[in-house]
Structure formats: structure tokens, C-alpha cells
Amino acid sequence: MRARTDLTLPDWWHPLADKAATTEGEPWVRLAPPNAEGRHSAVLILFGEGAHEGQTGPDVLICQRAANMNNHAGQPAFPGGGSEPGDTDAVATALREANEEVGLDPASVVVVTSLPEVWISVSNFRVTPVLAWWRDPHPVHARQREEVASVVRVPVSELVDPANRVRAKHPSGYVGPAFQVRDLLVWGFTAGILSAVLDLADWSRPWGPGRLVPVS
Secondary structure, three states, X not given: OOOOOOOOOOHHXXXXXXXXXXXXXXXXXXOOOOXXXXXXXXXXXXXXXXOOXXXXXXXXXXXXXXXXXXXXXXXXXXXXXXXXXXXXXXXXXXXXXXXHHHOOOHHHEEEEEEOOOEEEOOOOEEEEEEEEEEOOOOOOOOOOOOXXXXXXXXXXXXXXXXXXXXXXXXXXXXXXXXXXXXXXEEOHHHHHHHHHHXXXXXXXOOOOOOOEEEOO
């Protein structure tokens, strides 16, 4: 999907929108699905602003998955899930899932572009990240309690703060970027994509190797 050029976006959006429209390199090649297998799915990377008093700049919507989920239980994640027969494309999947999970009004959102498909090996999902601007923010909540425990808007300024950047270490041997923000440890697929998007937008700040945080 090409980035839309007919949009009036905040100034901070433009570097991300411009680069996301043409990105085909790392980490997307490294994370590309190896073959035709896997269930098609999508996540909504929703950037807004003004969520917190005195806070300027963008924020991103993060859900904490319910503890009883089969896959990625208890982990922070973007709204999203598997495609269904009525979905016309990845954008439709992402918006439907966000509405079902947290009550997001699709009319309040402007989809800017989609990123290359990413494969999650542990759950065998082929995920299309959909980048969107929350033009008309409104209250959201954990609507599907069997899937979502809580929802929060995290300021990008907190995500890029070197004090909040760590590396998650799993018993399987996996080591990857992670974020400790607002009583959440964001790691795994979500942290990897989030880290790549922050780099893509030139929002990241140098943070060194980062301390290791064990996860399970």
C-alpha cells in the first residue's frame, strides 16, 4: 500500500509517512514470511497526540493481552488479529480488530500506509502492520476481556528515552529490543516492530546495548 499524499498530518508524521511508503530493507527482509504458510493477520500501529496533560508530540496505542490467551498471553501488543472472510484487506482486518478489542471508532482514524508483511514464527501468523493517524481521539477501553486486559496510550518521548530501553532475554535464546514504560514490559514482536518504526521515523535516541531483562 502506498502512503496517502492527500492528507493533512502533523509535522512529526511526515518523516515516518515518507519513509514507510518505500521501506523494503531491514528489518522487513529479515522478518519476511519464508513461504506461503501462516495465517494472514494485521495490527494497527495507531499514533495520536495529546493523550496526557502537558505532554507534547505523538503517542501510540498499546494493549495488554489477557493472561489466558493461547498465544503471547499477558504481553503488550498492538490491536489486531487474524483476518476473517469479510475483511477486504489488511487495513479492514486491523480496523475491525481494533474496534472489537478496544472500541476504536474506524471513522476517527486515517490510515496512512501499510508496512511489509512480517512473519511470527511462534504463532505462524503473517502480520501486516498498518500505520494510522488518530485524527479524532476518543476514550477506548478493554472491550473484549477474554483477549485484552488493558489499553494505554504511550508517549513516544517515553519510548525513545534511553532509560526505558532494555533487551528482553527469553529461555529459548531469543534476545531482542524491549521497552519498560508505564508498568509494561513491551517485548517480542511488538517491541521489534515498534523499535523499527521509531528508527524509520528518526525518533530513536542512542541507548547503548541496554540491560538484559528475563522474560518467559
